[in-house]
Amino acid sequence: MKKIFCLVCCVFFVFVLHAENLLVNPEFKSSNQQTPDKWEQFQKVPCLSVFSTQDGILRISEKSPSYANMISQRINIDGTKSYYFEVEYKADALPYPAGVYYYFFDEKGTRLKEDYFALKTLGPQQDWQKITRVISIDNPVKVKGIRLSFVSYSKGENSDNAIYFRNPVLTEYKGQKIQAEAAVKSNSSDQLPDNLFTHNLTNTQSGVPYKLEKGQVGFLRFDTPKLGRRRNMRLNIQGPENMVFEAYFYKNTGLDLLTPVSNNKGNLSFDISSAYNWVSWGNMVLFTAGKDVPEKFNLQITLTAVKEKKSWSFSIPVEQIQSDRKYAVPKYYGYYSWHVFPLGRIDLKKCGPLAERLKNNWENSGWKQISFSHIARVFPTFKSHYSGGETSIPLGVNASGAPTELYCDSALLAGGTAFFIEQIKRNGKMEEIKNYTYVLWDYEPYCAGPVTISCFCDACIKNFTKDFHLPANLSGIEILQKYESQWVKFRCRQRAETVHTAVKAIKSINPNAKFMFCSMPLPPQKDDDYFRRYGIDLRLFDDFVDIHTPMNYGKSLDFYRSIEREAKELHHSRMTIISNGWGDASVMDPKRMAIQMLAAFFCDNQTPFIGQGLFIAQGDQVKAIKEMMTDVAQTEENWGQGNFDPEKIMVKAGFKAEKNLYSIDRKTKNGKKYLLLLNNDDRETIFAKICPERNKYLEVADLLYKHVIVPEKDEYILKLYPLSYRIIELSAQENRKDWKREFSKDNLADEEKAINNNEKLYRTISKNGITCRMTPDEYHVMTLSQSLIFSLKNSAQAEWKIGKKTVISSLGRDSFMPQFQLKNYPATLDACQIEPDHVKLTLSYMIDQIPYDGLIVRKSFIVYNNKPEITVDVAIIPENGFRQFRYRTTHVLAIGKELASKEDYAFRIEYQINQVKDNSGKTVSYIREGAKFPEKQPFFPKYVSEYKILIGDTFVAKDKIGAGKIILDATGVDQLFLWRIQSEATLETIYPDAYPVNDPHTVKTWEISYVLKYEDSSK
């Protein structure tokens, strides 16, 4: 009896333990030692070697071709409950974040918008650290499932640092203890890293040339958190003769100008003693190039840790850019830059001449210095944004009663001005607020989630039900089920009131202080979901905010819609914060940023902000701003006199303009009207038609080009090149005899031509027995002897057919070795020309993934009319700078596949290389003599038992049953790989590295070509 009882007890106990954790296989059992069983692997480019799982520990390496590398599981949950999550992790020092990420699903399995991090870390974390979290559901009505992912974001790192996880638990929240984690322990300060600067000294990818304005000052960043403990370093810089350098490093309270220990014709050395702090932003080497320095040159940088005898070297290509324009600075308009290192930390009375010149150049681009007191982290709103010490304000609770990361809004508001003044005092900000004209609060509670996530404590529910005359006993879940829109309104109002209270506190300390409010912009359109998501409606703040500084980041037309809406609906002045990208080359876009700034001027932002600003700007950015500012200087006397005008002149979108054209209106007291017309697209030329009311304005002129526009049937038709703008004046007849006439008729003719060319490209064309036809997803080419179907959604891969039979199912499946697949990129048809005996067409696609982002692959095909033969020219165009790559193209065979056979396809395919047949049915590979491979080994050793020598340039594959034959003629191939397994067989060619040496100066378009022929030997 006793025994049985024990057994029952044990079984029951085990059952409870297992039932608790909703995760399947939390023990990370793995049958392949790479990914844990029952968990899914997510990567844009699959690369299994990123993961390893052993002894219950999941390891995710940063060495990956994909940006996001995830191990993930989807679990059904009840949205009206809260959940508890814990996991242990440790991490190496990582250049990009890693952690735990989750989002929710609805009933239909559709992913809901919001996503959250339970952990986001850069490491290093040497000891196992347990994190404990409450998972709050922001949408109890809809949420039916969660996807939880362990993730590492990487960017093609060569090093093999990793994050490790073990023992994850996901279970219903029932008051489990949420523990604060110890601060990340950085034990690695004594270990010197391989990768010292994630910003590559230039804020662009390594190998991308630094843009230096000719005659101006450029700079290289030398801040890094990776050197840890201060140490003695030697910095050597080598450039062409006639370069001038100044080095600034941080010590005690500011930047010191260093004296070189040696300086010999462009070869300098500096000793940076352990008194200097490597973490500090502002550590920089400024440089300028003398007149006879070539347009393109290299800076060779070597840093040596003296005691440890470890060196790092960097080759920084520099490209000088110039302009033939004479720049001017506007009188009225300018811009402010948040980060202006090194200038922000250099004592300008004790600096060198280059720092002085840098300052002048920035000022000549319209840069204005404003100083303000920044009160981030002082008031308890969002836990991880608060560092103001112990507080009486309780944390909020979510709709099902579990604690959240936000403080209770009602309690904060109830604290009144006294509480806010006390917080200012405690954080030592009294003097600062008294002394500054401007005080800025960066208020971002929405970072924790939408307003439906918190707080539903008794006080918050009481305030809400009182405001909306609802029964006082509603629960959080009931509120979200029945009164969500009222709740959103309530929270938006309450947050505005809270900020108002803080403003009263600030003004009681300094009545003259101007309050700047940094938060979300007005939504581009009327959008309730936006207020639910952000809980910030700037209109509710307008009465007490002196200057709105909304963070309006984005590339689309929504940027303009928001600033225009703010100009229309807010009364207080605005200094919109325009993003200019942080760290990542792909988001930097100098011309667009200048246009956004100009649009802000048109919407009465006299001095917009740029976010990270001049600290990360290269010469191209400053040049783009200077050019725009010069346009402003030349025209501000006209349009600057007026105000933003919400009454819009009708501007019709012409060809390609629908999604790219924007117009903003201004008006002066004397009745003149101004239009800023802009093309937001970086590739298309667009057309716009200004349609003013008949007879209201007698003259329409372009103030920048000094053109008087001549209408065509009451429409003023204009052409706008990619990322360009025009400033148009509508007025009574002016005396502009010497201005050029721009005829709408001519622009209309250009537009018609563009439309015709476009139609020609896209319509079905038939000639000489050849037909070309486009569908949304494909491009079909049919000749008398063969046809090809190109995928426009998948990198122009093609299916090759002879008659009705497919002979190659995937022609031209590209990749870069070792494992970067060029698939699923949208392809465009650039040209198609039918000749009597062939059709020639060109398709291209652009790679948008790091590290190859910006490379364009262009393929031209000659498809013959009377013979089953195709010539393919492949060109890879190095947009966005130098990147080394090694091209491989794969053709998947389908000859004879329609024929039934008992034999595996692999055994039916016979290869013939240099007259020698191979019928082994196995994967084989051939290597060119003298070919150079990374790590001195040809590719795919796992699949090949023996490499043969590659002789000749003709490679044949034949189906022994159907007797169809594919002949590939290709020169310059280093390795031929013939994959043959079960039902698959391929012809794959691997080429040498595109550039013989890793020197950015050798960058040029890389080209190869090959010919494919089909023969039927049974006939």
Ligand SMILES: [Zn+2]
């Ligand atoms: Zn509350």
